[in-house]
Amino acid sequence: MKWHEILIRYGEITTKGRNRKLFINRLKENLRYTFADIPNLRIRSERDRMYLSSEVDTEMEELIERLPHIFGIHSFSPVAQCEPTLEVMKDLAVEIVKGMDYKGKTFKVNVKRSFKKFPMETYELQQTIGSYVLGSLPGMTVQMKNPDIELRVEVREKAVYMMVDVIHGAGGLPIGSNGKALLLLSGGIDSPVAAYYMMKRGVRVEAIHFFSPPFTSDQSLGKVKELCEKISRFGGNIRLHVIPFTEIQQKIQSSVPENVTMTSTRRMMMKVADIVRKEIDAKAIVTGENLGQVASQTLESLAAINDVTTTPILRPLITFDKLEIIEVAQKIGTYDISIRPFEDCCTVFTPANPKTKPRVEKMNYYESFTDFDEMIERAVKNREIHSFPKKKTDEFLDLL
Amino acid sequence: MIYLDHSATTKPDPAVLQTFIQANERYYANPASLHQMGVEANALLTRAREQIADIIKTSPEQIIFTSGGSESNNFAIKGLARANKHRGMKILVSAIEHASVLESAKALEKEGFTIDTIDVDEHGVILIEDLKQKLTKDTVVVSIMHVNNEMGAVQPVTEIANIIHQNSRAFYHMDAVQSFGKIPVQFKGEDGPDAITVSGHKINGLKGSGFLALRKQVNINPIIHGGGQEMGYRSGTVAVPQDVALAKATRLAIEKQPQKALQYSKWRDDLHEFFKQFPYVHVLSGSEGAPHIISCAVKGLKGEILVNAMQHEGIIISTSSACSSKEHTVSHVVRAIKLDPSYEKGVIRMSLGEGITDADIETFKAVFSKVMHQVKEM
Numbered sequence: 001m002k003w004h005e006i007l008i009r010y011g012e013i014t015t016k017g018r019n020r021k022l023f024i025n026r027l028k029e030n031l032r033y034t035f036a037d038i039p040n041l042r043i044r045s046e047r048d049r050m051y052l053s054s055e056v057d058t059e060m061e062e063l064i065e066r067l068p069h070i071f072g073i074h075s076f077s078p079v080a081q082c083e084p085t086l087e088v089m090k091d092l093a094v095e096i097v098k099g100m101d102y103k104g105k106t107f108k109v110n111v112k113r114s115f116k117k118f119p120m121e122t123y124e125l126q127q128t129i130g131s132y133v134l135g136s137l138p139g140m141t142v143q144m145k146n147p148d149i150e151l152r153v154e155v156r157e158k159a160v161y162m163m164v165d166v167i168h169g170a171g172g173l174p175i176g177s178n179g180k181a182l183l184l185l186s187g188g189i190d191s192p193v194a195a196y197y198m199m200k201r202g203v204r205v206e207a208i209h210f211f212s213p214p215f216t217s218d219q220s221l222g223k224v225k226e227l228c229e230k231i232s233r234f235g236g237n238i239r240l241h242v243i244p245f246t247e248i249q250q251k252i253q254s255s256v257p258e259n260v261t262m263t264s265t266r267r268m269m270m271k272v273a274d275i276v277r278k279e280i281d282a283k284a285i286v287t288g289e290n291l292g293q294v295a296s297q298t299l300e301s302l303a304a305i306n307d308v309t310t311t312p313i314l315r316p317l318i319t320f321d322k323l324e325i326i327e328v329a330q331k332i333g334t335y336d337i338s339i340r341p342f343e344d345c346c347t348v349f350t351p352a353n354p355k356t357k358p359r360v361e362k363m364n365y366y367e368s369f370t371d372f373d374e375m376i377e378r379a380v381k382n383r384e385i386h387s388f389p390k391k392k393t394d395e396f397l398d399l400l
Numbered sequence: 401m402i403y404l405d406h407s408a409t410t411k412p413d414p415a416v417l418q419t420f421i422q423a424n425e426r427y428y429a430n431p432a433s434l435h436q437m438g439v440e441a442n443a444l445l446t447r448a449r450e451q452i453a454d455i456i457k458t459s460p461e462q463i464i465f466t467s468g469g470s471e472s473n474n475f476a477i478k479g480l481a482r483a484n485k486h487r488g489m490k491i492l493v494s495a496i497e498h499a500s501v502l503e504s505a506k507a508l509e510k511e512g513f514t515i516d517t518i519d520v521d522e523h524g525v526i527l528i529e530d531l532k533q534k535l536t537k538d539t540v541v542v543s544i545m546h547v548n549n550e551m552g553a554v555q556p557v558t559e560i561a562n563i564i565h566q567n568s569r570a571f572y573h574m575d576a577v578q579s580f581g582k583i584p585v586q587f588k589g590e591d592g593p594d595a596i597t598v599s600g601h602k603i604n605g606l607k608g609s610g611f612l613a614l615r616k617q618v619n620i621n622p623i624i625h626g627g628g629q630e631m632g633y634r635s636g637t638v639a640v641p642q643d644v645a646l647a648k649a650t651r652l653a654i655e656k657q658p659q660k661a662l663q664y665s666k667w668r669d670d671l672h673e674f675f676k677q678f679p680y681v682h683v684l685s686g687s688e689g690a691p692h693i694i695s696c697a698v699k700g701l702k703g704e705i706l707v708n709a710m711q712h713e714g715i716i717i718s719t720s721s722a723c724s725s726k727e728h729t730v731s732h733v734v735r736a737i738k739l740d741p742s743y744e745k746g747v748i749r750m751s752l753g754e755g756i757t758d759a760d761i762e763t764f765k766a767v768f769s770k771v772m773h774q775v776k777e778m
Contacts, residue, residue: 061589099590103566218439336461396447399419400647 003060004081005053006067007163011074011171014048024050027072027174034070038062064167069234071200072177073169084118084160090132093151096164097133106143107134108150115157129153173202175234180204181284181314182277184269185240187223187344190288190317192334193325195231197316198286205231206280207238208273210245215349220342228388230334241276242384245269248375249349256366258351262296263358265349266305268372274309275380284312290325291318295354304358402760405718406753407549407578407693413604413754419648420606423641431638432629445640448647455654456596457588458613464633465643468610469577469599470500473543475612475623475634476573476595477504480541481513483619487569488538494518494526494545495736496553498575501543502732518544520736523686524553532563539570546579550720550733550749552685552693554583558591565590571618577602581653582692583661587615594618598650600642604754605649609642664691664752667761671750674765678772682743692753695720697739698746701775706748709775713767720747
């Protein structure tokens with residue numbers, strides 16, 4: 001099927017009143033960035049619609065395949081074009097419907113005839129094209145109200161446009177239209193899903209990961225990098241801050257009672273994250289925490305962890321069931337990476353009986369004997385920063 | 401020596417060999433190992449997989465490295481049929497498939513599957529009407545090759561895929577061993593097959609390497625069980641250097657494909673024309689066939705005699721197919737096209753590939769004429 005252009009409908013952006021233009025431009029930039037590998041891409045935006053096109057057929061297919069992942073798009077439709085003569089229109093109509101799963105479906109043709117000098121009346125055109133399609137592709141029945149397949153035909157002076165598919169977009173808002181947040185990314189199932197939901201609301205995400213070599217392996221870090229690569233698919237680039245966390249984690253083990261080491265670890269992570277957040281000018285910290293999932297995720301525990309900062313900590317998954325989270329993780333393609341079995345910073349020193357109701361005052365007391373701040377500063381300073389998506393020109397280039 | 405048996409196997413490209421050596425020297429660790437060397441080997445393997453996925457337009461998780469064409473064909477047919485019994489127990493194959501497809505199907509008969517064979521015309525192109533008739537609701541796997549290895553017949557695979565997808569729930573497996581790198585292979589959208597087989601040594605890569613690519617995530621049962629490598633689809637320590645070399649061979653094959661197709665078609669047309677002057681030579685490949693395979697049958701002669709006589713003059717050709725050339729029976733492909741019995745033992749195949757020149761083709765013609773003269777007089 002040869003598509004001429006892709007029509008994009010905005011969805012929530014349309015409610016944005018005077019800021020609308022900002023949102024539209026952000027979406028346009030995101031599209032440009034995400035489709036940088038499609039050299040012939042042309043983007044044209046109007047108040048209510050955006051149009052993408054490329055002269056190269058395979059590029060059009062590529063666009064249709066990748067557009068459903070872009071936030072800020074409510075739906076889109078591939079549009080075909082032909083010259084305004086009846087024979088050609090009939091053929092194109094059949095070709096379009098043929099490409100769909102049409103058997104046993106209800107069908108209707110909807111003609112808009114803005115070129116009034118076209119020799120046939122709207123109603124007549126509707127009937128002629130409709131019966132031709134039905135005759136050529138048996139198995140469909142006509143239905144005027146809510147048909148399964150509605151072939152829309154627009155007759156203009158120079159050309160005729162046809163479309164039929166309305167493909168659902170990812171919804172939400174264009175990434176970057178709602179500021180930036182720092183995500184705690186462990187390598188587990190939850191945090192990438194949390195990232196996905198934040199990005200859906202237009203938030204640009206940077207990630208922070210706590211790395212404890214030699215207790216955690218390069219593969220554990222590799223997992224996190226792959227997750228970044230995966231989620232960068234939804235919204236341009238993602239930076240990953242890798243914090244060397246071994247020293248702090250060991251210090252916690254030796255200086256606070258065993259049953260609260262986990263709480264303390266989380267508090268230190270929060271402190272580190274907050275410094276990085278400030279540096280990168282992000283406005284919030286995001287975690288994949290979920291109420292009641294593990295010992296560190298009770299309300300008391302969350303309160304104790306939260307106590308170290310006044311920065312908003314967003315927990316988009318707080319009320320989700322584990323199965324719901326897994327479902328989304330599978331949908332966005334992070335699940336298979338997340339379940340690879342490598343130790344990460346949260347699992348490597350798990351106490352046998354973690355306290356589910358830690359008290360803030362006690363936590364402060366236990367930690368007061370050690371100068372954690374100095375270690376934290378050092379960790380932040382020695383962090384490694386990686387950018388995703390990674391360019392595929394790598395060390396293996398000569399081999400491949 | 402002029403080598404005209406590229407459909408049997410090709411000479412590895414020096415760049416591919418180089419990759420193989422380097423990968424063996426530097427990345428010999430087991431990619432499943434936890435240590436740094438394992439991580440690096442795995443990273444390289446991942447990149448190789450991604451490169452192939454990029455080229456044929458599927459996702460890396462849908463590329464399964466195998467030991468070559470036969471294994472991929474076995475895996476596709478047995479794996480898809482066994483995992484999807486609930487869809488039906490019938491398997492459809494064309495009459496001219498490679499033995500690895502036919503024998504895999506036959507092996508499944510013992511498990512309760514039924515096999516139906518689609519007939520072909522005189523040029524080895526399947527009869528679409530026959531496919532339509534035999535494709536029933538309980539068909540689970542259809543395997544029809546893209547280019548036939550003995551005759552070079554190109555199947556109308558887009559039409560085939562459409563018919564299969566619109567009229568059944570069957571998976572369409574396409575053996576692309578002889579088409580990949582020779583003609584464009586489409587592997588995307590509803591028009592494409594659900595699984596394709598590619599073999600390394602047919603594209604100037606290494607023997608013992610190949611892949612099965614799946615268009616999207618499907619249920620498929622492994623035939624090799626063990627440590628769960630290759631996403632659990634094929635156990636056994638992954639042959640990283642082979643697979644990396646395969647990725648390189650795949651890239652080179654695709655890059656060179658358009659230019660080669662032009663070059664080979666020119667020679668093929670030239671040879672078709674050339675054979676016309678011999679009244680007792682019948683060209684089997686249709687003019688619409690693959691650019692690199694020319695097969696013909698000589699009346700009242702044994703193909704083997706011609707192969708030997710030509711070899712004597714420094715030209716390597718083969719009888720219908722290398723895989724079956726040691727059997728003294730008439731090939732099933734030749735049977736399927738219902739060739740006149742006086743021709744059926746005299747089938748020879750010339751297959752083109754890298755390194756052949758215009759001069760080689762001219763030499764071939766001269767030698768063929770001379771040999772024909774000699775053997776016909778005897």
